[in-house]
Amino acid sequence: MTAQVSDARLTDLLAKGTGEILQGIRGVGLLRGRNLGDAGDDLAQNWIARVLAQHRPDDGFLSEEAADNPARLGKDRVWIIDPLDGTKEFATGRQDWAVHIALVIDGEPAHAAVALPDLGVVFSSSDAQHVTGPLARKVIVSRNRPPNVADHIATQLGFTTEGFGSAGAKAMNVLLGDFDAYVHAGGQYEWDQAAPVGVALASGLHASRLTGEKLVYNQKDTFIPDLLICRPELADEILGLASDYLDEHGSF
Incomplete structure (x- = not known):
């Protein structure tokens, strides 16, 4: 070293x-x-x-x-x-x-x-800070595979959704305050998430599975089914809406 x-x-x-x-x-x-x-x-x-x-x-x-x-x-x-x-x-x-x-x-x-x-x-992560202030009232999602659970969450919150490319770009748009949450379902891998989640957590944002489960990396199976990065004041409400969706549909 x-x-x-x-x-x-x-x-x-x-x-x-x-x-x-x-x-x-x-x-x-x-x-x-x-x-x-x-x-x-x-x-x-x-x-x-x-x-x-x-x-x-x-x-x-x-x-x-x-x-x-x-x-x-x-x-x-x-x-x-x-x-x-x-x-x-x-x-x-x-x-x-x-x-x-x-x-x-x-x-x-x-x-x-x-x-x-x-x-x-x-x-x-060494100097990250997320933007506070008024809500953007928007949820950022995959440009190619927008998940239905994100539409459900946005509708219940009275927000809109918009699609972007890279997971990192989506997460950093939440940090910048242009969006209030990044909701993903349908699967990612550890390399899609580890860096954006690390920066998001260091900035004070919430980051977890859509079930609320903590994200843990360097696993044998590198597949991760879903992700939520959001402003901390919205986390409980979004996780509750995700739970309702899961109860009704059986999956995200």
Whole structure:
């Protein structure tokens, strides 16, 4: 372990550097569509893996773009990353893609960063604060797979819903106060959630399963069925509405 780079700084630099790499390969315009997305995934993954191999060689590692090594399950410290969350959005010129970097210690995100490179910002758990004030009265959902439970919750609250791409982009829009809640059902993986949840929790937002169950990472099964990130004052009401929906429909 290289002592000169703290965990918090390494997390932030990984998010920032990955974002710059991805913007660079998109900016020159030599690749398009799926080729651009694949190149972004590969190059970002390779750079992150090399940095961690040099600076944190003893830590575990879990990434969407790498084969899972079960040895991580025996480690207290595990980096959970998505080098490019929202590959389709990145490849088609949209802004709602992100870089997710999280260091999970004993199942919880201890340090996390979410970069939104096209907006020129990195949200970090070391200094995250969510916006307070009047409610936006909006729920952010998946652009491609908006869940019915989100419509139910929004309707009962008198809110509207709007779709975005990356999970990180959706979560950070709640932190910014543009939306009051991010509701997801239909499944994600740990790399989709660990960094956004880490930043959200550090900022004072609520984050849990839609059942209210605590989110725990570095599990053998990396699939997580659902997610709620919201303003803390809305958490109990939203979880109650989700419970009502589950009782009526049997699933989210």
